[in-house]
Amino acid sequence: MAIVGLEWLLILVVNVVCAVLVYRSATHRRMPDSRRMLWTLVALVLGIVGLVLYLLVARDRSRTCPNCGTATEASTKFCPNCGFDLKALRLCMKCGREARLGQKFCDNCGTKLD
Numbered sequence: 215m216a217i218v219g220l221e222w223l224l225i226l227v228v229n230v231v232c233a234v235l236v237y238r239s240a241t242h243r244r245m246p247d248s249r250r251m252l253w254t255l256v257a258l259v260l261g262i263v264g265l266v267l268y269l270l271v272a273r274d275r276s277r278t279c280p281n282c283g284t285a286t287e288a289s290t291k292f293c294p295n296c297g298f299d300l301k302a303l304r305l306c307m308k309c310g311r312e313a314r315l316g317q318k319f320c321d322n323c324g325t326k327l328d
């Protein structure tokens with residue numbers, strides 16, 4: 215009985231950690247509140263499966279304008295708020311951080327961009 219209880223406790227802890235990770239990631243992505251809460255709930259219920267689902271579905275769906283911070287769709291070419299040229303951004307191969315055109319090194323992990 216004690217072993218079963220421990221297993222459930224472990225699953226609960228893992229699920230809560232997954233939910234926190236998703237919530238923090240969604241906040242960082244400036245995801246709308248409704249979607250952020252939905253994904254946090256999914257991770258809380260499904261645990262690691264929910265976290266993986268979030269990463270697969272939420273990845274590259276949205277991007278944040280580096281100039282004004284407005285969240286836009288990944289396919290957006292110009293920021294709807296300030297008109298920043300989002301096409302000029304590239305992703306770091308190592309950490310996925312967006313870099314501006316002309317930037318030689320990733321400002322997050324130092325990887326050379328080419």
Ligand SMILES: [Zn+2]
Pocket residue numbers: 279280281282283284293294295296297298
């Ligand atoms: Zn902008």
Ligand SMILES: [Zn+2]
Pocket residue numbers: 306307308309310311320321322323324325
């Ligand atoms: Zn990087």
